[in-house]
Structures are given as structure tokens and as C-alpha cells.
Amino acid sequence: MSENDDIVKEFLIESHENLDRLDRDLVALEKNPSDREILASIFRTIHTIKGTSGFLAFGKLEAVAHVGESLLAKLRDGQLKLNPEITTALLAMVDAVRQMLNSIEAIGNEGERDDDILIARLTGLLRPQGPGAVPGPPAPKAEPPQETPIVGAPVIEMGMRIMEAKPAGNAGETAPTAERIPAPEPLQPDHQNIGDILIERGEATAAEVAKAAATQIGGDPRHLGEILVDQGATKPHEVLEALQAQQSKGQVASERTIRVDVGLLDQLMNLVGELVLARNQILQYTKNTEETYLVTAGQRLNLIASELQESVMKTRMQPIGNVWSRFPRTVRDVALSCGKKVRIQMEGQETELDKTLIEAIKDPLTHLVRNAVDHGVESPETRKAAGKDPEGVLLLRAFHEGGKVNIEISDDGAGLNIQKVVGKAVQKGLITAEQAGRLSDREAANLIFLPGLSTAEKVTNVSGRGVGMDVVKTNIERIGGSVDLQSTPGKGTTVKVKIPLTLAIVPALIVTSGGQCFAIPQVSLLELVGLEGDEARKKVEWIKGSPVYRLRGNLLPLVDLNQSLGQCDGERGQGALLGGVEARGKEQGSVKIVVLRAEDRQFGLVVDEINNTEEIVVKPLSKHLKNIRIYAGSTIMGDGKVALILDVMNLAQSSHVLAEGQTRKRAEQEQAAVAGGDQKQRLVLFMGSGSRFAVPLDMLARLENIPGEMVERSGKNWVTQYRGQILQLIRISHVLDGSGQIGEEAELTLPTKGMLQVLVLESEGKAFGLVVNQILDIVDSDLEPKSPPTRPGVLFSAVVADRVTEILDVPAVLSAGEMN
Amino acid sequence: MKHTGQFCTFYLDHLLFGVESQKIQEVVPYRELRPVPLAPASVSGLMNLRGQVVIAIDLRRQLELPDRPPEMAPICLVMRASDEAVCMLADEVGNVLEVGEETFEPAPETLSARLRSLILGVHKLEGNLVHVLDTERACEIEAN
Numbered sequence: 001m002s003e004n005d006d007i008v009k010e011f012l013i014e015s016h017e018n019l020d021r022l023d024r025d026l027v028a029l030e031k032n033p034s035d036r037e038i039l040a041s042i043f044r045t046i047h048t049i050k051g052t053s054g055f056l057a058f059g060k061l062e063a064v065a066h067v068g069e070s071l072l073a074k075l076r077d078g079q080l081k082l083n084p085e086i087t088t089a090l091l092a093m094v095d096a097v098r099q100m101l102n103s104i105e106a107i108g109n110e111g112e113r114d115d116d117i118l119i120a121r122l123t124g125l126l127r128p129q130g131p132g133a134v135p136g137p138p139a140p141k142a143e144p145p146q147e148t149p150i151v152g153a154p155v156i157e158m159g160m161r162i163m164e165a166k167p168a169g170n171a172g173e174t175a176p177t178a179e180r181i182p183a184p185e186p187l188q189p190d191h192q193n194i195g196d197i198l199i200e201r202g203e204a205t206a207a208e209v210a211k212a213a214a215t216q217i218g219g220d221p222r223h224l225g226e227i228l229v230d231q232g233a234t235k236p237h238e239v240l241e242a243l244q245a246q247q248s249k250g251q252v253a254s255e256r257t258i259r260v261d262v263g264l265l266d267q268l269m270n271l272v273g274e275l276v277l278a279r280n281q282i283l284q285y286t287k288n289t290e291e292t293y294l295v296t297a298g299q300r301l302n303l304i305a306s307e308l309q310e311s312v313m314k315t316r317m318q319p320i321g322n323v324w325s326r327f328p329r330t331v332r333d334v335a336l337s338c339g340k341k342v343r344i345q346m347e348g349q350e351t352e353l354d355k356t357l358i359e360a361i362k363d364p365l366t367h368l369v370r371n372a373v374d375h376g377v378e379s380p381e382t383r384k385a386a387g388k389d390p391e392g393v394l395l396l397r398a399f400h401e402g403g404k405v406n407i408e409i410s411d412d413g414a415g416l417n418i419q420k421v422v423g424k425a426v427q428k429g430l431i432t433a434e435q436a437g438r439l440s441d442r443e444a445a446n447l448i449f450l451p452g453l454s455t456a457e458k459v460t461n462v463s464g465r466g467v468g469m470d471v472v473k474t475n476i477e478r479i480g481g482s483v484d485l486q487s488t489p490g491k492g493t494t495v496k497v498k499i500p501l502t503l504a505i506v507p508a509l510i511v512t513s514g515g516q517c518f519a520i521p522q523v524s525l526l527e528l529v530g531l532e533g534d535e536a537r538k539k540v541e542w543i544k545g546s547p548v549y550r551l552r553g554n555l556l557p558l559v560d561l562n563q564s565l566g567q568c569d570g571e572r573g574q575g576a577l578l579g580g581v582e583a584r585g586k587e588q589g590s591v592k593i594v595v596l597r598a599e600d601r602q603f604g605l606v607v608d609e610i611n612n613t614e615e616i617v618v619k620p621l622s623k624h625l626k627n628i629r630i631y632a633g634s635t636i637m638g639d640g641k642v643a644l645i646l647d648v649m650n651l652a653q654s655s656h657v658l659a660e661g662q663t664r665k666r667a668e669q670e671q672a673a674v675a676g677g678d679q680k681q682r683l684v685l686f687m688g689s690g691s692r693f694a695v696p697l698d699m700l701a702r703l704e705n706i707p708g709e710m711v712e713r714s715g716k717n718w719v720t721q722y723r724g725q726i727l728q729l730i731r732i733s734h735v736l737d738g739s740g741q742i743g744e745e746a747e748l749t750l751p752t753k754g755m756l757q758v759l760v761l762e763s764e765g766k767a768f769g770l771v772v773n774q775i776l777d778i779v780d781s782d783l784e785p786k787s788p789p790t791r792p793g794v795l796f797s798a799v800v801a802d803r804v805t806e807i808l809d810v811p812a813v814l815s816a817g818e819m820n
Numbered sequence: 821m822k823h824t825g826q827f828c829t830f831y832l833d834h835l836l837f838g839v840e841s842q843k844i845q846e847v848v849p850y851r852e853l854r855p856v857p858l859a860p861a862s863v864s865g866l867m868n869l870r871g872q873v874v875i876a877i878d879l880r881r882q883l884e885l886p887d888r889p890p891e892m893a894p895i896c897l898v899m900r901a902s903d904e905a906v907c908m909l910a911d912e913v914g915n916v917l918e919v920g921e922e923t924f925e926p927a928p929e930t931l932s933a934r935l936r937s938l939i940l941g942v943h944k945l946e947g948n949l950v951h952v953l954d955t956e957r958a959c960e961i962e963a964n
Contacts, residue, residue, distance in 0.1 A: 274871050516854065565857035622866075622875035622904060624961040628858050634866055634873045642854040642866045642873055 004056075007240050011052050012105050013259070018045045019101070022094050023329040026087055030332070033082040043072045049097060051194075052243055055226050055236075060110040061100045067122040068093040074126060084336070086125055091329065092118060194224050197242040198234060208233035262355065265315055272305075272312045273617040276505055279305045280614060280638035309505055313354070320398045320407070321349030323362050327369050331394060334373040341380050341391040342373050342411075348398035353405045357499055360479045361407070364472040368409045368495050369394065371468065376413035376493050386490070388412070404481070410494040416487035418444045425450060445485045449473040477649070480632070508616045508635075510643065511594060512609035513561040517643040519616055519635055520594065524648040526602060528610060529593040540591070542703050542757075543778065549593060549604055556595065559655040560606045564630070598652040605651070614638060618645060630654055683800060683807075684759060685776040688732035692776070692805045693794075695759065699810050701767060702760040703775055711756065720769065722760070729758065729769040730813065763810045770813070777801070823940050823952045824921055829914030830897060833885040836914055838943070838950045845900050847913055850893040860961050864909055869898065876907040882958055884934045899955060906959050919943045919950065927951075 022045055029038045050065035068090060074080040096118055103111035195209040212227040222230075225239035279301055286298035328344055335342045377383075377392035384390050397408040418441060425431050425447045431439075439447075451470035476483045481499035500523065508519040529551065531539055540547050540558065547558040593604040616635040625631065632647035682697035710720050711729060718729040758769040779801050787797045795809045827838035828847075853865030853876050862881040866873050876896065880888055888894060894909040923943040927936045935951070938958045943950040 277871060514857070516857075619873045622873075622906075624863065624875055624877075624959075625856060625859055628856070630858070631856075636868050636871060636873060640868055641852075642868050644854070644856065644866075 004236070007237055008056060008104065008108075010240070011056065012101055015049055015052075015097075015101055018049065019094055019098050020325055021045065023091070024325055026090055026094070027328040027332050029082060030084070030087045036076075039072070039076050043069070043076055046072055048243055051223055051225070052240065054223055055239065055243075058100070058104065058110055060113060060115060061097065061104075063119060064093060064096050064100070064115050064122075067119050067126075068097075070126055071122055079128070080125070088336075089118075089121055089125055091333075093122060194239070194242055198225075198228065198238065201238070201242065203238040203242065204228055204234045260315075265312075265355075268312055269316065272309050273505060275305050276309060276615060276617055277636055277638075281640070284638040313505070316355045317352040318355050318358055319350045319352050320358070320405070321346070323358055323365060324349055324396055327366075327396070330366060330369055331373055334370050335377075338374050339379060340373060340377050342377050342394055343391055344394045344396065346396045348396075351398035351400060351405060353499065357405075357479055360475065361481075361497070361499065364475045364483075364497070365407065365409070367468045367472050368497075369396075372409060372411040372413070372493070372495075376411035376415075378414050382414075404498045404500055407497040407499070408494055409497075410492060412492040415489040415491055415493050416445055416448065416485070417489065418487070421445070421447050442484075442486065445487050448485060449483070505615055505617050507613060508645065509594065509613050510611040510637065511561075511592075511605075511607040512611060513607045514565065515608075517611065517637065517641060518561070518607075519614070519637075519643045519645045520596065520605075520648065521632070521645065522613065524596050524598065526595040526597050529595060529604065530610075531591040531593070533590065535591075542705055542775065551595065551604075554602070556593075556602055556604045558593065558604045558606055559651065562608075564651060564655050596648050596652070598649045601652070603652055603655075616643070616645070681781055682778060683781055683805075684778055685800065685805065686757070686759065686772040687774040687776060688772045690773075692800075692803055693732070693772075693808050694779075694781075694798075694800055694805045695761065695770075695808045695810055697778060699761050699763060700759055701762045704758045704760055704769070706756045706758050706769070708754050708756060718771075722769070725767075727760070727767060727769050729756070729771050731771045732773075761810055761814070763814050766814060768814055821940060821954065821956070823924055823943075824919055827917050827919055827950070827952075828897070829917055829950055830895070830910040831912045831914055832879055832883065832910055835885075836948055836950050837879075837910070837939075837953045838914075838917065838919070839897070839899070839953050839955055841916060843899050843955060845898045845905065848896045848898060848907075850895060862961055867896070867907060869905070869907070872905065874898065874905045874907050876909055877959055877961065878909045879958060880909070880911075882961075883938060884932065899959075908955075908959070917943075917945070917950065919945070924952075 022042060025038050025042050025045075029035060029042065032038065046065055046069045050062055050069050053061040053065060071080070071086065071090065075082055075086070080086065096115055100110040100113070103109065103113075195204075195213060198204040199206050199209055208228060208231065209224070212224055212231060212233065215227055225234075225243065228234045229236055229239060282298055283302060286295050289295065324346055327346075331342050331344045334340075372394050373392075377394070378386070378388075380390035383392065393412050395408070395410045397406075397410070399406050422431075422436050422439065422444050426433050426436050430450050431447070436444075449469045449472070473483050476497055476499065479499060481497060483498075484496045485493065486496070487493040507522040509522060509525055511518050511520060529549070540549055542548070543555070549556045549558055592607050592610050594607060594610065595602060595604050614637060616637070618633045619635055621628075621631055621633050629650040630647050632645045632650075635643050635645055637643050683694040684697055684700050684703075685692060685694050687693070704722075706720055706722075706729075711718050712720060714726070714728075718731070719726050720729055721727075756771050757773070757775050758771055759775070760767060760769050781798070781800045793809055793813050794806045797804055797806050799805070822840055826841040828841045828844050829836055829838045831837070848869070851867055853867050855865045856863055862878050864876040864878045867876055868874075878888075878894075880886070888911065892911060894911060895913055896907040897910055898905055898907050900906075923945055924941055925944055926941045927939055928942065931939075931951075938954050940952040940954050942952065
């Protein structure tokens, strides 16, 4: 019976929506037990579900809804007062109904279940609440209608109404029943009867309805709608519509909306995507054509496609309030089970995001909310002792910023115990004690996202097993978002989630590397830098063996895309690296750097060519390739070729430009020092002859890597051509062998291969290149001489970066190595 | 997966393989593939099939057969597997055959272990041995 299937489908959709509202209403009702409107709304919802389920022969569902309705009726009439026990039971009923609806959706019936316990529980609550309860109107003498007072009531309502409506004809028959009927329930003005609605719509005649009503009053336990259908007076879908109309009469008049299957919207989205691609192709051709007609048509097509794309994307946008609507109930349940008092506040529920993203963040957000209540907020006693309001507040905020949707979950609880977190992390071996010492507060707080980490004293049903936060982070990052945690001890914790607005069609920069095209989402793009010829060689510096580019004072780590794709595990020989960046400078005459942002850090991606920007349709990567994290997807460009979309975040991580700690911190410190004019000395650290040395940074002109072939001999010295001058190269080993002289037995043979690490130092107007074994780092240090010099050429020894370091006497070295 | 009925056949290194016709969406001649750096060797690349990006898997590599000689252009058998389309690269298309239970046998021991693990069995036809490909397993790519 396909017609039945449609009816069931509609029933399911409607009911699911109603159940969500029920959750909210019940929690709201608990706070305002005497709010009649909420109570009426709840009653109506259950009543409809009961009615329709009975009509569709879902007996188990009907039974549960029936008892719930009884309970609600008593509440509505003031015979019972709402208390937490009743609320919890009603919520349990809602859950059972939901489960049965899911089952109906899946297999067509409520499934194997036994709700006797639930029904007994609800029935038990129907009993008067003890001496304090307000007794209802005296129960009428035992008569069939009164044994089941609730089932009878609506019927009686209808019976009465119908009899009023039609004075003639049937009055004689129904008059006797009027005497038997006890005082009817006060009619809700907004609760029209099924019979009336059907008559109104012309689906059944008054006579038919009266006949059915009579049968019902005569003891037929079925619903009016059922009886009417049975008697052939009306059709099933009409009854259903009438039931719906009955329901909606009480609702606030909503705007004109239409229900659309999500699958259809997805299809629409795909088609628009294809249209965008086709438009791109046409635009490519119109660029090169002279035909004005074609050009104009192309432009129009462009405009229309863009608008269409925008509109379709809007259809998929939903307010985040849809996800949040279930949280009041979640908060209530968790708070109850933990013995805490928490209320929830929301700001920005109308903030919209794409439907697929909404699905993806449901679970992570739920976990964060539960966590905040379970672990964040303290117990009422603790709070009171701390001078706080015993009821905690959980604030949810959402807003658009920087092309992303920001969601903040804040609690005014005890905050994160950073020491404890760090301690646990070290204890579990997730980080070393050394690393722990170097963490900033914020980094330490974010440790909570490591798998297996939980500082919960005990594991509750809700959380504490340490599997939640890392899953939250993974899920959010999977959709291209980021999550960050900030906490103030004693005051509270805030978790900030940022997710991109949409995934489907994004503007991107197309670049070429290794002969193939790649797409970089524009949202990560900061700027483009082109270095021509010699600039390339000069402006790229080397720190710890990694190339960096000084962009307006900031050190920008560089990543060569070709190399990232060749070797992604970070093992790179210095030579290979140098070859990449500098070779480009030599071969192509220019180095092209795309400055990208990953989270709050920047890096430069070195590519062969920068092509153009295009709006691309993101196509998910085949599941076989999903584990290659640096690709975010693929797309087809205007010329029909496939391009791979780069995942900027993963690219940065796999190239180790985003290693936590060291490099970045140094860079930050450097900047801070530059800005603040530190007291500390800035030193360049390097290795020579197996020992650590340092020279003041202000004596350093350049860090260079000079190929062995470039070294020439002049007398007994090594020299090289450097920026149009002849630069003497002094080997640190020679300086330090104590002789001060360059002995005959010293290596007179020039290095012909490999690279020399050279510090170009300037002293007293003269420059020389100090050849060292390895340049380590640039650090800040308040130089405190710890011991007298151990050898000539050294000023003193100090502890720099936790190691014993000899501070070089630059002028002395220079004169010692001067050309003889 | 059935091993009887109508089968499309194709050649890989002179061996004849068969896949249920129903599973094959279409057969397209070779077209440009976009190589995917860092992908496993069996992934020949991605191709543009009427606006869809489809992954191309080299069956020779999957079956650990020697590589195709460079001058031989492969053909693409487009298969719809679960939720996405996959293109399997083969040497040449064979005939469409009807095969029944009577010719079906389990894979002979003489075949390599790898080959045996990726076929359901063989049909012994006159003058021909048709290896019935286990398409799900044949398209499983091991992560790097």
C-alpha cells in the first residue's frame, strides 16, 4: 500500500520534529511548572502521536503515548503537580517514542520491545500525589466511558460539540447519552475536533461524523478517524491531514515554508557545481574570442551562475540553533546525574552553516557540552564555598568571523588544572618532562586533546575515559575546522571551535609544481612573493638547516612543494633542500613563494609557477586516497584537467614547519626582542670542532651556504667571491688549534664538493667568512661569563640554551686569520 | 558476488579475466591520467569522466603482474563500487561471455598466491581459462 507508506513517512517526519520540541518544552516546563501554554503544547503533541499511531495500527507506540497523555492530562488539569520524577518519566517516554519511530522507519514496525516497565512507571505516577495533592473532580460512578476516563474525554468532547452543532435530526438518539456524560473537559479554544475539521474540509458530512461519534460513545474503542474510514465516509490521508491541521492550529503562524528532501538539495548542489565547471570552461574560451556576442553571453552566464550558486548554498544553510535545541535536555540530564545545577544560555542561535557541517558537529558539540557540565562546573556546595552562585552557567555562542563560523562553549566552572594536565600527560608518556617544561599555558591546556588523557578523578557514565576530547578534535579537523581551549583556574573554561562556512565551491589559487596543477583554497592564502634571479639566492636564509625567508621582519619557513610530494616524512638532506630552492633561482631565474596561513602560523610554499585563481568545485577524494592527508580533495579545472587540492594545514604539519615549540618560539622571541629592545644578547649558535660556540648576532652579516666549488685559494688562505668582493674564509678549527697560525699540514686541499656553512662576520669594517660545522640556532641569552677562556679566540664560556657554550672573540679571530 | 551469468572479459598480460557485466558501467579508451604523488604504486592516477573525478587502478600492479610495456595503451573499465566509481586499467577488452556453474572451478594451485587471493575461481572454457575477478578485493589499495 504505497499510499500508506507515504502517510507513515509524513507521520515520522512530523513526529521527529515534534519530539525535539517536546524535549525542549519539558525542560522548560520543569522550570515553569505552571506555564499553561507549554503544557498545552506538550499535551497536543502527545495526543497527536497517540492518535496517528493508533490509526496506523502501531499498537505499542499508541500504548506508550496513551499513558503519557493521561499523565499530561492530569498535569494540565492541576490534578498532579510537576516534579522531577514526573519530568524524568515523561522524558523517558519521549525517548521510547523516538526509539519506536526509528524502528518504524527502519523496519516498518516498532520492533521487539517491551515497554511494560515504562508504562507501569508512568501509570504509577498517575496516582494522586499524597495528601498535599489537589483532588480532581469526583470520579463519576462506574460506567463504561468512565473506566477509561482519558480515552473517553476527547470522544465526549467531540460528541458534545457535534450534538451542539446539529440540533435537529439526531438529537433524539444522542440525548440519553448526554445525561451519562460527566462534565466535559473544558475545550481548548485552539484545539479543534477531528470531526469538525473533517466537516470543515468537506471530507465527511456531519451525519457521517455524528454516526461515527455515536458508535464511539456506544463503546467502540476506536478513534473517530478510524471509524469514519471504516465506514467509508472518508479516506486515510484526509484524516491524517485533519490531524495535522488540528495540531497546527495551536502553533504560531509560521512563514511560508516548504519541506524538501535533503537528497534533492544535494542533487541540486551537484548540478550547480557542474554548471560552475561548465561556466569556467566557457569563460576560458570567451577570454580568447573577439565575438562580442559570445563575450556578452558569457558574462551573463557568469552572473547567473554565481547567483544561482549563492542561492542554492543558502538553501543548505541552517541555523545552528537546530543543533543547540537538544542541549537544554542534555544539560538537564547530565546535571541531574552528576548532582550539579547548571543552566544553559545561548547567543547567536540564528548563525547559519551548511547542513553537512551541522551533521558533523552535532556529536563533538554534544560531547563538549556534557564535559563542561560533568567536569567543568563544580558541585553546588563547592561553588557556594567559593562564593559563586550554586547554579553554574553554560554559555553557547556562535558568530561569523573571518570566513568561519565560531562556536564558543564557556562554563563558569573551576577551570582546568594545568599542572594536573601536564602531570598526567608526562605520566602517561604522551610528552617528555623536557617538553613539558617548555610548554606555554595555552599549549598545556590544549594537551587535553591528546588521546588517552583525562584528569577526571573518576570515570562516570558521561565522560572521563579519555576518549572524548581527541575524537572531538579529530572530527572537527576532519571538516576543516579547528578547536582550541582556554581556561582560567577558578573562573571557567572556554572551548572555541572554528569551522569553514562551506565546503562545496571555493575560490582557489592554481599553481604548478612538477608539471602538475594544484589548487590552494584562497581562504588560507595570504600573499604571493616572487623573487627574481639573484634575489632568490640572497634573500633566502638558513636556520638549522631549513630555508626561511624574511618577510617584512618575520621569519617565514619555506616548504618546497616538489619536495614535500617526493618525501613527506621530513627527512631531507640539506643538499637536497638547498638544491630545491636555490636551484630554482638558478634554473628559472625566479623563486615563487605562496605565503599561506595554517591556523595562526604562516609559512611559504615554493612552487614552479603561479597560474590563476579559479572557483573550483571540491570533489571528495577517492576513499583509496583518503589517507594521504595533504590532499583535501580534487577538482576539475576549466581546461578539463584534474587538479589536486592541497590541505594547507596538513602540508604544514608534514613538512614540520609547524613543530610545536622550538622554531616557532625562537621566531617569536626574536620578534619580541626586535620590538622590545631586549637586554639580552642575541647570539648565533654553531658547532665547530665538536664544541658549541656563539657570536653576537649584530656582528653577523649573513648566514650562507657556499658550495665547495666556489672556494678558491689565495696564498695560503681560502677565499671565495662574494657579492662582488673577495671574502676570506677562516676555518674555525684553525683558529682554535692554539697556534694562531695556519700550519703547513692544514688542509690546503680545497673542498670540491659539498656545502660549507659560513657565518659572514663583520668586525671593524672588515668582513670574513667563518666556516663552521653546523649552524644551530639564534637565541637570546643574558650572557654571564661562567668561566675564563679556555683557548685563544674565545672570550669566555657561558651557559646558553642550557649548554656550555664558548663565546667567540670575533676581532681576535679575524686578526688571527688575516691574510698573511 | 556471482561467478555465473553474463561476464565482460579483458586481458591482463595474456591472462583472461572476467567481471559480471552488470558491474561494469562502461569501457573507455585510455585518456590522460593525473598522477597522484605519494599514492601507492597501484594508483595510476585520477581521470576526468564527464565531470566526475575517478580513480584509476592499475590491475597489473594489483595482481603483481609485470608492468605493461610502455607502448601499450591500457583501456579503462569503469566500475561502480559501493559509493564511488573506480576505473580499472586493463590491456584489452575480450568478448562478453555467458558462463555457467558447469565450467566453474576453484582457482588452480599453479597460480601465484596473490592471483589466487584476488579471484573467485576460474571458468574452464574451450581453449580459454577465464579468471573470475573478485572486484572488491582487487580494488583494495593498501595504505602507504
